[in-house]
Amino acid sequence: MKNLRPVQVLLIGSLIVSFLSLLLLIVLNQSVAIPILYYLVFPLGIGGLTYLVFFVLLRRFITQKLKILYRSIRKGKIVNQQNENLSLFDDVIERAEVETKKWTEERTQEINKLKEQEEFRREFLGNLAHELKTPVFSIQGYILTLLEGGLEDENVNRQFLERASKATDRMTTILEDLDKIAKMEVGAIELEYQHFDIVELVEDIFDELERRAKKRDIKLKFAKDFDPIFVYADKGKITQVLTNLIGNSISYGSEGGESNIRFYILNNIITVEVSDNGPGIPEDDLPRLFERFYRVEKSRNRNAGGSGLGLAIARHFIEAHGQTISVRSTLGVGSTFTFGLDRGKRNLA
Ligand SMILES: Nc1ncnc2c1ncn2[C@@H]1O[C@H](COP(=O)(O)OP(=O)(O)O)[C@@H](O)[C@H]1O
Ligand SMILES: [Mg+2]
Structure with missing residues (x-):
């Protein structure tokens, strides 16, 4: 019937x-x-x-x-x-029934998505407050100690000021990253494309990060000797992406380990790989790793890294180039971050 x-x-x-x-x-x-x-x-x-x-x-x-x-x-x-x-x-009634059902399903999905975003926003605000509170409290602590007599104490005054200064640096990093993220989420990211040698860029970043790497006895190296490889991309943005990825491999890699950079050239895409032989990332965390403020084992790494925004920014930058960034990791073996870039031309910088 x-x-x-x-x-x-x-x-x-x-x-x-x-x-x-x-x-x-x-x-x-x-x-x-x-x-x-x-x-x-x-x-x-x-x-x-x-x-x-x-x-x-x-x-x-x-x-x-x-x-x-x-x-x-x-x-x-x-x-x-x-x-x-x-x-x-x-069969108009049946069709109306089907369409209403479809419509209801779509609305339900939409509502669930909004709920998820709301949850995410709440989490984000909570994280943000926490991230900012930590350095502010430590600055406050040092200043108070200095005011309460530490200023006259030659043994600690300089040290406390330096620590307070470090905490302000940390806050600055967070605020700058936050500013970047906020801008990216409002409007399109403006890219300044140019042709450049990515091998040379990585060498420069190695130099920049050498001191940090030495502190944890981590070797920064190329998987093999690479001839110049030209890419066509926004050099400033790619510098930030690579600095964060290599920086992460130093912060979260194992002491005495190594960070390896490798390039693959396939047709017109250059694939860049940053791997470490650190403790790795649990599989459950991998899908959320590129979210803002997402951190693995929150307490342990809190003071090691930057703002917790590095990978979120990296993903935005790489996606703005029309490419993707991904991670694979095995606990106890290490992690590998991979992204693509368009192939460039020599001497067209
Ligand atoms: N190479 C790595 N090995 C292990 N964990 C990593 C690695 N890179 C990133 N992570 C995890 O991903 C989190 C997010 O990284 P990121 O967005 O760069 O933030 P941050 O470096 O400021 O903590 C890190 O806090 C860390 O827990
Ligand atoms: Mg980082």
Whole structure:
């Protein structure tokens, strides 16, 4: 019964009415003589009339009901042009049912997504507050100690000021990163493309990070000797991405370990790989690693790294180049971060 179309219901109804009128004629025939032709014309006429009248009425009724339904769906921005002209020859009720169900599912998904984002925003604010509180409290502590007599104490005054200064540096890093992220999320990232040698860039970053690496006895090296490899990208942004990835391999790698840079050239894409032989990242954390402020084993690494925004920024930068960045990691073996760049031309810097 469920899949009867309105027109089929009408037909059945009209047939029943015809049949009833035929019965009526038979009953009447017992008192009045009715010509045989009437047995044909009368039921057909009544049936046809019933069909026509109810066709019009039913059509108006269904159209009205469904229009209300479709109008409310349309307010939710689902537009289905076909439904402007409802046809009783189609299974309109079933179709309305299917479409409402689809619409409800889509709305539910949308609402769930919004809920997730809201949750994410709450988490983000909480993290942000925490990240900023830590350095502010330590600055406050040093200043108070200095004010309460430490200033006159030659043994600690300089040291405390230096520590306070380090904490302000940390805050500056967080605020700068936050500023970058905020800008990126509002508008498009503007890229200044140029052709440059990525091998040379990595050498420069190695020089920059050498002191930090030495402190943890980590060797920064290329997987093999590479000739110059030219890429076409925003050099400043790629410098930030690589500085963070190599910086992370120093901060989170194992002491005495190494960071390895490798390049693959495939057609017009240069793939850059930064790997370490550190403790690795648990599989459960991998999908969330590129989120803002996301950190593995929060407490342990809090003071090791920067703002917790480095990988989020890196992903934004790489995606702005139309490429992707990904990570694979095995606990106890190490982690590898990989991203692509467009191949560039020599001497076109
Ligand atoms: N090479 C790595 N090995 C292990 N863990 C890593 C590595 N790189 C990143 N991580 C994890 O990912 C987190 C996010 O990194 P990132 O966004 O650069 O923030 P930050 O370096 O400021 O902590 C780090 O806190 C760390 O827990
Ligand atoms: Mg980092």
